[in-house]
Amino acid sequence: MKSETRREEIIQTAAQLFKEKGFSAVTMRDLATTMGMKAASLYNHISSKQEILKEIIISLAEEFTNGMEQINNSNQSSIQKLKDIIALHINITSKNTYGMASLNNDWMHLEGQLQYYLELRTNYENDFRNILIDGVSKNEIIDSDIETMLFSLLSTLRSLYLWIPKKEDLNFEELSKNLSTILISGINK
Amino acid sequence: MKSETRREEIIQTAAQLFKEKGFSAVTMRDLATTMGMKAASLYNHISSKQEILKEIIISLAEEFTNGMEQINNSNQSSIQKLKDIIALHINITSKNTYGMASLNNDWMHLEGQLQYYLELRTNYENDFRNILIDGVSKNEIIDSDIETMLFSLLSTLRSLYLWIPKKEDLNFEELSKNLSTILISGINK
DNA sequence: ACATCTAACTAACACTTGTTAGTTAGATTT
DNA sequence: AAATCTAACTAACAAGTGTTAGTTAGATGT
Secondary structure, three states, X not given: OOOHHHHHHHHHHHHHHHHHHOHHHOOHHHHHHHHOOOHHHHOOOOOOXXXXXXXXXXXXXXXXXXXXXXXXXXXXXXXXXXXXXXXXXXXXHHHOHHHHHHHHHOHHHOOOOHHHHHHHHHXXXXXXXXXXXXXXXXXXXXXXXXXXXXXXXXXHHHOHHHHHHHOOOXXXXXXXXXXXXXXXXXXXX | OOOHHHHHHHHHHHHHHHHHHOHHHOOHHHHHHHHOXXXXXXXXXXXXXXXXXXXXXXXXXXXXXXXXXHHHHOOOOHXXXXXXXXXXXXXXXXXXXXXXXXXXXXXXXXXXXXXXXXXXXXXXXHHHHXXXXXXXXXXXXXXXXXXXXXXXXXXXXXXXXXXXXXOOOOOHHHHHHHHHHHHHHOOEO
């Protein structure tokens, strides 16, 4: 039984390094040194540097896709769906802040899976957009520019990976509630 | 008179490539090919790859610092200051979407100027935070978690470089007004 | 006209890159 | 006990990296 945990360790360590310096700036020797082994030994567990990136990004992208599907199949108000999306992002991001850096910054270095990744992303954005459009038509959401709202929400959610690690003790419920209030009701009194 | 425009062309072209692939993934040969010359010829105009990154990032960071200083020295309400900051980001970003990618993603590859950059960024964030704190104390802004508000606003503003290029005809005033409404008053009805 | 400057070139360097081949000590399976 | 598997190793390679040295055709200044 080939140990999956060693492989997982390598991928997680790689994700940390990728977050610090970006995919292209991290060498297999960097990764090996951090793992306490020689570069060539990595290849007993993974088949290429590319594969590591693929594992990190695609698994996360699919998690988002699955989460969005669940939310979209539920019968809730548009506002409640948005709150669920906010919770989804906090949830996935807090479990893997390192990987989220690659998802955000290094997706363009995917080779074989670039097109698949872009499909997932486009579909996710379309689902998100449709929730906003639906909310406007049902008078739950203001009739401002949809794209500006979408961009603003997604930007904040996609940047969570930069911020969550700085919070010493993450209270999931509290952050989710605060962020929902701020994104949905704004900050003015 | 050594032509400054050729040097500027190189830096702007580099910024474009850095946005597409990141600083580390762009080689001097890539840059030279895009400029229609050989890699060695670049060195008649710039002294190193590092220097190009420095020029791109530091000049932008200083623009933000100057803008923040002006806003902070004005006698306005906290909400108006926030609106001015939003306009500042749209303004600087729309003039240099390529460079903003480096500022956001490649600052860690600054070498000599890394500390200086981090100082500018910390000061900027502190000024931003103080405006929020002031707004709360003057009852203009809700008494929610300051860091969450700061993070949410900054995330959206820092991501503008990804989004502004997609808008076919940028109406500065309209975007500024829409984004201010969404960030300050939220999206719910 | 001559000297200098500009902005390109070719050739090369020393180093780093991802990756492969072949080996080996120790654990596990038969 | 023998055979296989695991996960590390050393050595090496071909390609690519940023950069320097030296050269050159043409423009500019005196």
